Amino acid sequence: MDIQRSDVRSAATSREARPLLAAGFLVAGLVLIGRSLGDQAAAQTFVIIFVAIVVEALPFILLGALVSALLEVYVPDRAFERVARLPLGLQIPGAALGGFAFPVCECGSVPVARRLIAKGLHPAAGLAFMLASPILNPIVLLSTWLAYSGRGLGLEMVVGRALLGMILAIVAGWALGSEGAADLLKPRSDEGDTSHDHRSEQPSERRRSFVDHLSGDFVFMGKFIVLGAALAAAMQTLIPQSLVSGVARTPIVGSLALMAIAVVLSLCSEADAFVAVSFVQFPLGSQLAFLVFGPVVDAKLAFLYGATFRRRFVLRLVIVAVPVVLAGSLWFEAVIG
Amino acid sequence: MTRRTLRVGVLVLWASFFTYLWLSDAATRFIGPRTAWVVPFGAIVLVLTTVAQVFTKPQGDEQSAGGTEVLGMILLVTPMIALSAVPDAGLGSLxxxxxxxxxxxxxxxxxxxxxxxxxxxxxxxxxxxxxxxxxxxxxxxxxxxxxxxxxxxxxxxxxxxxxxxxxxxxxxxxxxxxxxxxxxxxxxxxxxxxxxxxxxxxxxxxxxxxxxxxxxxxxxxxxxxxxxxxxxxx
The missing domain is CATH 2.40.50.140 (Nucleic acid-binding proteins)
Structure with missing residues (x-):
């Protein structure tokens, strides 16, 4: 048994090592280039965007790790078992609606969803929660209302975003979460440090377990956010946005273009509405596509998902999310635009 | 070097960086007022987590950090390295x-x-x-x-x-x-x-x-x- 576990951990470590090695060389290369260029504009642009994304995202990772550690150490397993016994038809929308009560953006919801699934929540419900919470949480909806109220469209955009976000979370959760937790979640090489028995009633034991889980999740998720931020910053530095926005006058092309821009920009969902509202050259439905797709798929999240889930999760999520968001944005354009 | 030591080292660096951003005006180079709260939040929670990690006793035998872990931790502090390498980073005409x-x-x-x-x-x-x-x-x-x-x-x-x-x-x-x-x-x-x-x-x-x-x-x-x-x- 121990040998098997050790083999699994070793295999996981090896799988993690490859992208991390590549990433390490990539980032080191970029830094060296920046150093040699010194005052060159590209290096300055890359570094400021790179650091800004990380500085903004890491506290949300921390918040997610905090909630995740609380769930792991202080919420009894029987609470999750009770929820897991509910019919799936209730679990998935219920979990998606749980996003209303969790005020963090997309970076924070990933560690929490992972923990919920590991603790017994159905994977489809865990994914629905993960995808819904960055869109449905109250801070995001409030910022959407504030951004669009200047154009007299606050309520329409809030309702459109919440509805389409909810539909996307339920559909994607159902489509991608049909397999078991073991098939969905990647094993983590560092879990040996934090998987000790936290069910001890000793308060000091629980405190130690809580701190270990919190710091373990932070450093594990944090490195993938750094990687994603480097990719987003590199794309922003190298690719002119006009390449995409110049061809984006019709609702279908506009929605696809703004989804692509959302992936490149990798914005926090709590502030992305202030950016979306400035894309007035795009139809309103396309702006909604930006607001719903961005919190679910972007460059920084791709690495976080890749580290958390198995089997080309990002690709499968894109295949599900693009048509759902596109259809929703066209419907919104037809009704409101 | 153990995984725990490595983790504490990274936490110390990030806690120091967020505290510096909070106590100086430097955060305005990266973050706007709408999300400025993440900096003090990050500083406080990171400092508390670091202190708690330092003062909690390790459990049993500690595992040594492998090459992957070391690389991962280096990756995690890359933003600070990048900023040191290009201290005048900013957005301009490019x-x-x-x-x-x-x-x-x-x-x-x-x-x-x-x-x-x-x-x-x-x-x-x-x-x-x-x-x-x-x-x-x-x-x-x-x-x-x-x-x-x-x-x-x-x-x-x-x-x-x-x-x-x-x-x-x-x-x-x-x-x-x-x-x-x-x-x-x-x-x-x-x-x-x-x-x-x-x-x-x-x-x-x-x-x-x-x-x-x-x-x-x-x-x-x-x-x-x-x-x-x-x-x-x-």
Whole structure:
């Protein structure tokens, strides 16, 4: 048994090592280039965007790790078992609606969803929660209302975003979460440090377990956010946005273009509405596509998902999310635009 | 070196960095006021987590950190290394050329200036006023309006003495910065004869005039200034 576990951990470590090695060389290369260029504009642009994304995202990772550690150490397993016994038809929308009560953006919801699934929540419900919470949480909806109220469209955009976000979370959760937790979640090489028995009633034991889980999740998720931020910053530095926005006058092309821009920009969902509202050259439905797709798929999240889930999760999520968001944005354009 | 030691080292570095950002004005280089709360939050929680991690006893035998873990931790502190390597990092004319300013033909009639009596007319207002007469009227923008703009020179110069002055507006962080530019048309004899190098920060005072549909600023004074500590508008 121990040998098997050790083999699994070793295999996981090896799988993690490859992208991390590549990433390490990539980032080191970029830094060296920046150093040699010194005052060159590209290096300055890359570094400021790179650091800004990380500085903004890491506290949300921390918040997610905090909630995740609380769930792991202080919420009894029987609470999750009770929820897991509910019919799936209730679990998935219920979990998606749980996003209303969790005020963090997309970076924070990933560690929490992972923990919920590991603790017994159905994977489809865990994914629905993960995808819904960055869109449905109250801070995001409030910022959407504030951004669009200047154009007299606050309520329409809030309702459109919440509805389409909810539909996307339920559909994607159902489509991608049909397999078991073991098939969905990647094993983590560092879990040996934090998987000790936290069910001890000793308060000091629980405190130690809580701190270990919190710091373990932070450093594990944090490195993938750094990687994603480097990719987003590199794309922003190298690719002119006009390449995409110049061809984006019709609702279908506009929605696809703004989804692509959302992936490149990798914005926090709590502030992305202030950016979306400035894309007035795009139809309103396309702006909604930006607001719903961005919190679910972007460059920084791709690495976080890749580290958390198995089997080309990002690709499968894109295949599900693009048509759902596109259809929703066209419907919104037809009704409101 | 154990995994725990490595983890504590990374936590110390990030806690120090967030505390530095919180206690200095440096955070304004990266983050806007809407999300400024993440910096003190990050500093406090990271410091507490670091202290708690240092003072909790390790459980049993500690595992040594392998190459992957070391690499992962180096990766995690790369932003700080990058910032040390390029300490004058910032957005300038290159970023302005890569990013798209708001603009276009759709929905312009529904764009209105902020409903704030203290709102100061700046780059974005002049941009929108050039696009929409309704916006210009609502914002009180008209020919002859006296104003002063501070920004950096961007874009190629289109004619003798004519150049664009730009500022970035951010909602949340430097990643979402949107550039807005105003064309400056100095009268003969004012300004640098050979033009201003890109990314030079200038304070320009003068009157708004129309050049076709576009509002341009015709200056009566141009002075070179230091880049402000907070380079963004909101």
């Amino acid at each position: 970023a302005a050329s890569r990013k798209t300013a708001g603009g276009g033909i759709a929905a312009l009639t529904s764009i209105l200036p902020p409903d704030d009596p203290n709102h100061e007319i700046s780059f974005a207002d002049i941009h929108w006023a050039s696009e929409s007469e309704e916006y210009a009227i609502a914002a009180g923008i008209a020919e002859g309006l006296e104003m002063r703009l501070e920004g950096f020179v961007s874009g190629s110069q289109e004619g003798a003495g004519r150049f664009t002055l730009t500022r970035f507006y951010i909602a949340c962080c430097a990643a979402d910065a949107v550039p807005y530019s105003v064309t400056i048309e100095p009268p003969e004899g004012l300004g640098e004869p050979g033009g201003y190098p890109e990314d030079t920060w200038l304070a320009v005072s003068g009157q708004l005039e129309r050049s076709g549909a576009e509002y341009v600023l015709v200056p009566d004074s141009i002075e070179a200034i230091e880049a402000p500590k907070d380079p963004f508008l909101y």
